[in-house]
Structure formats: structure tokens, C-alpha cells
Amino acid sequence: EADFSECPYAVEAFRAEIRDWLNEMEEKHPGTKYQILRSYDKLFPILAKHYAKRKLNRCKICGQPTTGEICKACQFKLQVHEKAKERFNL
Secondary structure, eight states, X not given: OOOOSOOTTGGGSSHHHHHHHHXXXXXXXXXXXXXXXXXXHHHHHHHHHHHXXXXXXXXXXXXXXXXXXXXXXXXXXXXXXXXXXXXXXX
């Protein structure tokens, strides 16, 4: 079962900006969010066939759902730490 709680790195992500932009677009153009959902509903069967065979795991670091061993957010964070260690001789 997947854990749908908020990712611990969500505050570092730009998803809040996207949410604000979507709300702004909905205010300027009512029905925007509905049209996005309708598009998703049309694409879902195609995507489901393509991704149905993928196994969902838990990230070894943060526990969030991922198709690999470590989620992309944690991979990115590890890369940043490695680059910082190299650059600053830590």
C-alpha cells in the first residue's frame, strides 16, 4: 500500500508554485482544473497499460513510493551532498 502523505521535501519543491498557478488560472479561466482532470481521464487507460507492469517500492531513505530503490528527490539530495563534499573538501 502506498503512503500518500506529503513528501518530506515538498517544501523544497516547486509544487506550491504550480498549485498557486493552477488556482490563478482557474480564477481567470473557470473550468481549467476540470479540463485538466478530463484530459487525465482520457489518458489514464493508455498510461495504465504502459505502467501496469512496474513494481512500486518504498524509497530506502524517505519511505516514499518509487519505482527504484531510492526516489528521485533523495537521489538529487545525495548528488547535491556529494558535489558539496567535493567542492568544499568536507
